[in-house]
Amino acid sequence: MSASQSSQPPVIVTAAILVIGDEILSGRTKDKNIGYIAEYLTNIGIELREVRVVPDVTDEIVAALNALRVRYTYVFTxxxxxxxxxxxxxxxVAAAFGVSIDYDPRAVAMMRERFAAEDLNEARMRMTRIPAGAELIANSISKAPGFNIGNVYVMAGVPAIMQAMLDVVAPTLRTGTKILSDTVQAGLREGDIGGPLAEVAKAHPDVSIGSYPFWSETGPDTNIVVRSRDAEKLQVAMAEVKKMIREYGQRAR
Incomplete structure (x- = not known):
């Protein structure tokens, strides 16, 4: 990286996820979308900052959506x-944006690609009701579209359909400087290195350093993950982390 590149301020694009559904809150359905979306966004340079889960209650959805859409670059539901x-x-969503909602001819046409006229009943037609001014998100699996309005992207809860919709949406999104990361296995217990690791983190305030305990074949262990948008700062901080691990390991023996 050249000096001119490293001196450029990072471009930060943020996002939130709003998960909607009583079945998620009751535990009946296990969410499989949050982790997928988080990893997907990280890989393209969008930083997921918040996740909320709300019930199937209009006021709850509207309040959460209005709070999130003014705080972050994008909101994915x-x-x-x-x-x-x-x-x-x-x-x-229509209520949150203060717009009307009705059957959208474009959405109806999409559904007719899959269903015969006699099968396009009232229930299926519900999926063609789109807020005024929204753009459709194509659904290659079941044809029922998602939509986006403003900075809000409304997608299905079924993982395979959500993933197909996200593939459609991603090329249209503004992205920022990617967060780089590096991981080292400490071979030590998290509680033993908490103090020294905090000192390293304090010395590198522009870098995120996290510790994640797990149980290995030899007993308790810790992965230390260093994250930064600046490759040089990441490298320097990771070198300090590894030095700390070596020094503490020698004292522990």
Missing amino acids: TGGIGPTHDDITADA
């Missing part, structure tokens, strides 16, 4: 855009 009575996400 999952769940609640299906054919049943409790799929109220589209209505809640």
